[in-house]
Amino acid sequence: MSHASALLVIDMQNALAAISYRATETVAVIAGLRERAEAAGVPVVTIQHRGGGLEADTEGWRIVPELAPSADETVVHKTSADSFLHTDLDKTLKALGVTEVVVTGFATEICVDTTARQALSHQYDVVLVADGHTTSERPDTGDFASPERSIAHHNAIFRHIDFPGRRIRVVPAAEVDFAAA
Template sequence: MPNASALLVIDMQNALMAIAHRPEETVAAIAGLRARAKAAGVPIVTLQHQDVTELPAGTEGWRIVAGLEPGPGETVVAKNSADSFLDTGLDTTLRELGVTEVVVTGFATEMCVDTTARQALSHRYDLVLVEDGHTTSLRPDGGGPFVPADQSIAHHNEIFRHIRFAGRRTRVLPAAEVDFSV
C-alpha cells in the first residue's frame, strides 16, 4: 500500500538560520522539496518554534526564512519544545490529512529534528529523514562539548538508517531522491 506523505519543515526561522551550519544549502534542499511536494499535492506542514524570551512570536527572528514561507492553505504548527508533537495539534492535523509517512527536514539535527523524527515513529508514522535537508548550529573552533556540525549530521543520518520501530518503515534519502509520486 502506498504511503500518504506530508513534508515537515521544522524551525527554519531567521534567528536559527543565523546560527546554522550550511543554511543556504539546507534552505535550497528544502525549497526544492517544497516545490515538488506542492506540485504533487502533498501537504506541507511548517513547525515554528516560539519562546517568550528567546524566540518571541511575531519578531523578525521568529519568522520563517525567505524561500520557505508557508503558502496559502499550508498548515503552520506552533511549538515550544524539541518535540513537534508535544502539546501541539500536529498529530491531529496529520491524521485529518490521512498522512501515513512524514518527510522530515529542518533545524536542529540533534534536537528538534531527531526528537520529532523519533516521535513520528512512536506515533506510528513511517519516516523519511532527508539527509541533506536538516542542519544544526555552527560549532566554535576548538570543538567544545559538541561534535563538529558535519559529523553530527552524518551521525544522525546513520542512526536513522539503522533504527527500527516495529511496523514502521524508516528511510534516509537525499532530497533529490525523495519521490512524492509514490
C-alpha cells in the same frame, strides 16, 4: 483529501538560519522539496518554535522568506523540541490521511531528531532527508561534535533504528519521490 506523505519543515526561522551550518544550501534543498511536494499535491507542514528567544511576531521568529508558508498551509507552533507535544500536529496529519512524514529542518540533534522519533511513536513512517537538515555552526569540541559530524551521525543512526511496524529511510532530497505517495 487523503495523502500518504507530508513534508515537515521544522524551525527554519530567521534567527536559527542565521546560526546554521550550510544554511543557504539547506534552505535551497528544502525549497526544492517544497516545490516538488506542492506540485504532487503533498501537504507541507511548517513547524515554528516559540520561546527561548524566539518570540512571536519578531523578525527572528519568522520563517525564512524562501520557505514562508502559503496562506492555506498548516503552521504548527511548538514550545519544545517535540513537534507533537502539546500541538495539533498528530491530529492534523491524521486528518490528512498521512502515514509517512518527510522530515527536514533545524536542529539535527534536537528538534529534527526528537520530532522524527516521536513520529515513529505516533505510528508514522519516517523519511529523514539526509541533506535537508542542519544544526548550529560550531567547532568540534569535547562538548559538541562539529555540524558535519552531527549530521552524519544522525543520518547513520536513523539508518539503523529498528521500530516495529514502521519504515525508516534516510535519503538525499533528490531521491524523495512524492509522486509515489
